[in-house]
Amino acid sequence: xxxxxxxxxxxxxxxxxxxxxxxxxxxxxxxxxxxxxxxxxxxxxxxxxxxxxxxxxxxxxxxxxxxxxxxxxxxxxxxxxxxxxxxxxxxxxxxxxxxxxxxxxxxxxxxxxxxxxxxxxxxxxxxxxxxxxxxxxxxxxxxxxxxxxxxxxxxxxxxxxxxxxxxxxxxxxxxxxxxxxxxxxxxxxxxxxxxxxxxxxxxxxxxxxxxxxxxxxxxxxxxxxxxxxxxxxxxxxxxxxxxxxxxxxxxxxxxxxxxxxxxxxxxxxxxxxxxxxxxxxxxxxxxxxxxxxxxxxxxxxxxxxxxxxxxxxxxxxxxxxxxxxxxxxxxxxxxxxxxxxxxxxxxxxxxxxxxxxxxxxxxxxxxxxxxxxxxxxxxxxxxxxxxxxxxxxxxxxxxxxxxxxxxxxxxxxxxxxxx
Amino acid sequence: xxxxxxxxxxxxxxxxxxxxxxxxxxxxxxxxxxxxxxxxxxxxxxxxxxxxxxxxxxxxxxxxxxxxxxxxxxxxxxxxxxxxxxxxxxxxxxxxxxxxxxxxxxxxxxxxxxxxxxxxxxxxxxxxxxxxxxxxxxxxxxxxxxxxxxxxxxxxxxxxxxxxxxxxxxxxxxxxxxxxxxxxxxxxxxxxxxxxxxxxxxxxxxxxxxxxxxxxxxxxxxxxxxxxxxxxxxxxxxxxxxxxxxxxxxxxxxxxxxxxxxxxxxxxxxxxxxxxxxxxxxxxxxxxxxxxxxxxxxxxxxxxxxxxxxxxxxxxxxxxxxxxxxxxxxxxxxxxxxxxxxxxxxxxxxxxxxxxxxxxxxxxxxxxxxxxxxxxxxxxxxxxxxxxxxxxxxxxxxxxxxxxxxxxxxxxxxxxxxx
Numbered sequence: 001x002x003x004x005x006x007x008x009x010x011x012x013x014x015x016x017x018x019x020x021x022x023x024x025x026x027x028x029x030x031x032x033x034x035x036x037x038x039x040x041x042x043x044x045x046x047x048x049x050x051x052x053x054x055x056x057x058x059x060x061x062x063x064x065x066x067x068x069x070x071x072x073x074x075x076x077x078x079x080x081x082x083x084x085x086x087x088x089x090x091x092x093x094x095x096x097x098x099x100x101x102x103x104x105x106x107x108x109x110x111x112x113x114x115x116x117x118x119x120x121x122x123x124x125x126x127x128x129x130x131x132x133x134x135x136x137x138x139x140x141x142x143x144x145x146x147x148x149x150x151x152x153x154x155x156x157x158x159x160x161x162x163x164x165x166x167x168x169x170x171x172x173x174x175x176x177x178x179x180x181x182x183x184x185x186x187x188x189x190x191x192x193x194x195x196x197x198x199x200x201x202x203x204x205x206x207x208x209x210x211x212x213x214x215x216x217x218x219x220x221x222x223x224x225x226x227x228x229x230x231x232x233x234x235x236x237x238x239x240x241x242x243x244x245x246x247x248x249x250x251x252x253x254x255x256x257x258x259x260x261x262x263x264x265x266x267x268x269x270x271x272x273x274x275x276x277x278x279x280x281x282x283x284x285x286x287x288x289x290x291x292x293x294x295x296x297x298x299x300x301x302x303x304x305x306x307x308x309x310x311x312x313x314x315x316x317x318x319x320x321x322x323x324x325x326x327x328x329x330x331x332x333x334x335x336x337x338x339x340x341x342x343x344x345x346x347x348x349x350x351x352x353x354x355x356x357x358x359x360x361x362x363x364x365x366x367x368x369x370x371x372x373x374x375x376x377x378x379x380x381x382x383x384x385x386x387x388x389x390x391x392x393x394x395x396x397x398x399x400x401x402x403x404x405x406x407x408x409x410x411x412x413x414x415x416x417x418x419x
Numbered sequence: 420x421x422x423x424x425x426x427x428x429x430x431x432x433x434x435x436x437x438x439x440x441x442x443x444x445x446x447x448x449x450x451x452x453x454x455x456x457x458x459x460x461x462x463x464x465x466x467x468x469x470x471x472x473x474x475x476x477x478x479x480x481x482x483x484x485x486x487x488x489x490x491x492x493x494x495x496x497x498x499x500x501x502x503x504x505x506x507x508x509x510x511x512x513x514x515x516x517x518x519x520x521x522x523x524x525x526x527x528x529x530x531x532x533x534x535x536x537x538x539x540x541x542x543x544x545x546x547x548x549x550x551x552x553x554x555x556x557x558x559x560x561x562x563x564x565x566x567x568x569x570x571x572x573x574x575x576x577x578x579x580x581x582x583x584x585x586x587x588x589x590x591x592x593x594x595x596x597x598x599x600x601x602x603x604x605x606x607x608x609x610x611x612x613x614x615x616x617x618x619x620x621x622x623x624x625x626x627x628x629x630x631x632x633x634x635x636x637x638x639x640x641x642x643x644x645x646x647x648x649x650x651x652x653x654x655x656x657x658x659x660x661x662x663x664x665x666x667x668x669x670x671x672x673x674x675x676x677x678x679x680x681x682x683x684x685x686x687x688x689x690x691x692x693x694x695x696x697x698x699x700x701x702x703x704x705x706x707x708x709x710x711x712x713x714x715x716x717x718x719x720x721x722x723x724x725x726x727x728x729x730x731x732x733x734x735x736x737x738x739x740x741x742x743x744x745x746x747x748x749x750x751x752x753x754x755x756x757x758x759x760x761x762x763x764x765x766x767x768x769x770x771x772x773x774x775x776x777x778x779x780x781x782x783x784x785x786x787x788x789x790x791x792x793x794x795x796x797x798x799x800x801x802x803x804x805x806x807x808x809x810x811x812x813x814x815x816x817x818x819x820x821x822x823x824x825x826x827x828x829x830x831x832x833x834x835x836x837x838x
Contacts, residue, residue, distance in 0.1 A: 010595070013596070014592055014595045014596065016588075044598035044599070045598075047598065047599065071591070072588050072591055072592065073588070073591035073592040073594065073595040074595030074596075075595075077594075077595055077598055078595045078596060079596075079598050079599040079600070080596070080599045080600045081599050161817055161818075164817070164818055165723055165818055165819060166717050166720075166721075168818055168819065168821075169435075169491050169492070169716075169717070169720035169721060169722060169723065169819070170715075170716040170717055170720050172490070172491055172492035172720060172821065173433055173491065173492040173716045173719065173720040174716065175492065175496075176429070176433045176492040176493030176494075176496055176497045177432070177433065177493075177497060177498075177499070179463035179464075179466065179496055179498050180463070180466065180498040180499045180500050181498070181499045185716060187717075203817070203818070204818065206816075273695070275713075276692070276695070291715050291716055292713070292715060293713050293714060293715035293716060293717050294694075294711070294712050294713045295712060295714075295717065296589075296710050296711060296712035297588075297589040297592045297593065297604060297710055297712060298585050298588070298589055298606075298712050298714065298717075300592065301585075301588035301589050301591060301592040302585070302588060303588060304584055304588065304724055305723055305724070307817065384816065384817070387816075387817035387818070388816070388817045389817070390811070390814055392809070392811060395809055397625075397803065397806075397807070398580055398583070398622070398726065398803070398806035398807045398808065399580075399583060399584055399587055399622070399623065399806070400584060400587065400588070402587075402591065
């Protein structure tokens with residue numbers, strides 16, 4: 001059969017395992033070199049395609065590609081750049097097709113979250129309209145776990161494992177210290193719109209009364225008095241209190257806790273996240289000594305503690321993307337399908353992009369305990385398998401070894417394009 | 420020979436490997452059961468001795484004790500409770516001897532930092548004065564790495580490995596995102612008085628221009644203009660800037676950055692650490708989009724990423740403490756002695772407590788680069804061996820397995836004692 005080239009790009013916030021998906025895509029392409037010629041990667045995501053800034057992945061060694069599996073973040077560069085609707089941004093969509101045509105790219109693999117699923121679908125539709133034979137496949141990725149259809153979003157399981165482990169470890173720390181020192185520990189986690197990551201913190205506790213004693217979800221209106229009552233109860237009963245709070249925690253009126261409108265002495269907006277804000281409230285209302293941590297990028301970059309399940313799934317959706325493309329299945333997303341909870345069994349199936357784009361998966365209300373401060377057994381059954389297994393990277397000189405790519409650029413063939 | 424009991428207590432801020440020292444002490448005691456009868460642990464450190472709240476370690480299984488080696492934090496409880504000079508607190512010192520006498524405790528193992536070394540020495544001196552035959556050994560521990568004589572302080576190497584790894588991982592994250600999004604990432608680390616932990620962040624960079632681009636030490640006066648110039652230079656050259664900042668970063672007049680005296684709209688002291696403060700300055704002066712993280716307890720509890728060197732040393736000083744005690748060496752601390760940098764070779768030798776107590780080890784000025792924003796080769800040679808090797812704990816259900824102790828209490832024999 002005729003041989004054509006493939007294009008791969010990473011989109012949006014990166015994860016500990018998005019490069020494992022890249023590895024899956026690239027290795028599968030290499031296995032099918034009768035039909036797929038070169039793989040080009042967009043330098044800094046879709047911007048690389050628009051500006052014809054392409055990395056020739058075929059010049060990377062097999063070892064370098066294999067190392068992507070254990071390298072966090074986006075090895076080819078990602079971007080936050082959303083193509084709007086075709087009417088507004090038609091020249092951009094057309095430019096994509098133009099670049100694809102110039103480089104004989106017939107396979108488009110777009111690795112991202114909800115927005116990129118939408119872009120992928122539109123590119124597919126426009127190429128059809130323009131009569132350019134393109135197969136567009138979306139490879140799912142997001143720590144937010146908000147993609148529909150797929151059992152979970154690759155990237156989430158590793159953040160979940162990191163947050164559950166960190167909560168467990170920090171809980172042991174404060175438990176040791178609480179007799180004479182810190183009484184409250186607050187860990188702020190990502191997830192502005194949904195409490196999936198906060199929920200994962202609850203996996204640290206396995207029995208009644210185990211920390212974390214409170215999980216604060218963006219889905220539940222923040223009620224200061226109710227939270228304080230629970231903190232006080234926990235300190236009185238256990239001697240300390242561990243709280244996992246979502247960065248998206250908000251009041252009934254929708255205002256974020258972290259966005260309190262406070263200003264400092266110079267009139268600047270008060271800095272700082274939810275964790276210090278909440279810790280300050282606790283100090284003020286209850287007088288307890290506190291510590292707080294904000295994991296931020298550490299949580300989504302922590303490849304050293306990735307979930308093996310997550311790594312395997314990230315690789316599998318990348319690999320499956322290529323198989324679907326070669327099978328002529330256009331405008332699809334390889335989705336993870338859960339076959340059973342325990343033992344956890346899963347497979348990867350194709351989902352139509354039209355069903356994926358512009359739909360978000362929220363935490364079901366029955367995943368959150370009735371009191372709003374913890375997870376239900378149903379939620380635990382869903383989450384527990386996602387953090388199973390370890391897949392430690394190789395270490396060198398005490399540090400994780402990461403892929404070193406040569407990133408040879410492809411010669412440009414088209415006139416410059418302004419974004 | 421006659422058999423007597425031993426007492427072990429944990430003191431001050433805990434670490435990822437203080438329980439590995441406990442494991443070393445207890446397993447060595449068990450191997451010498453001809454001379455050491457029971458091991459009693461202080462519940463919540465020295466407070467446990469004062470209040471006669473003793474845990475009978477002899478009732479813990481060998482498996483539970485072995486699991487201490489991979490369990491972070493203080494399994495028997497620690498405390499921040501400093502005994503003052505003997506004149507002021509004489510009744511407390513006498514009470515300690517009284518409790519030791521009541522329970523036939525002739526070996527005192529005190530696992531902590533500088534303050535506990537001092538307490539250990541005083542207890543030893545008073546017992547001699549009172550004619551009670553006690554052998555007192557201090558087991559070194561502190562993430563601050565400020566104990567003298569010993570090559571490093573057990574607990575530090577694991578924090579160093581965690582911070583270096585987290586800096587590396589987060590740097591890959593921001594490098595992927597910087598084309599269209601975050602330009603500056605700030606990681607706040609522990610170390611209020613010395614920059615040892617901040618220095619460890621620099622191990623993430625191995626070549627010229629590698630992140631972190633700035634390390635901000637408490638030893639170097641914070642010069643806002645100089646810092647901003649470097650941040651701007653880094654963003655212009657590399658596209659982004661990674662900063663590791665010590666919680667102890669301070670201005671020339673000694674004021675901490677985090678302690679800016681700012682107040683919020685309600686007149687409360689502004690919350691938040693150095694990282695958000697510095698990030699806010701960068702936004703204000705340079706306009707860059709930023710992310711920041713505060714690792715707090717996560718860094719010192721991260722047993723999942725402990726340095727094997729650190730775990731081995733923590734165990735070794737615990738074991739050696741018992742050997743010294745049985746050898747009749749009173750008022751000593753097992754200190755790590757570096758034999759060579761590369762390959763790293765070390766041994767454990769006895770140091771007189773009189774030389775340890777009330778002396779702090781600061782970062783030598785020639786460990787900090789002349790410009791004040793990074794480490795020298797000399798510093799790297801010192802630090803690099805301390806993060807070598809991995810010692811992953813066993814995992815169960817996706818989470819690190821930790822020791823579960825029964826913590827049977829010893830029956831009290833003395834009247835109550837008020838602290």
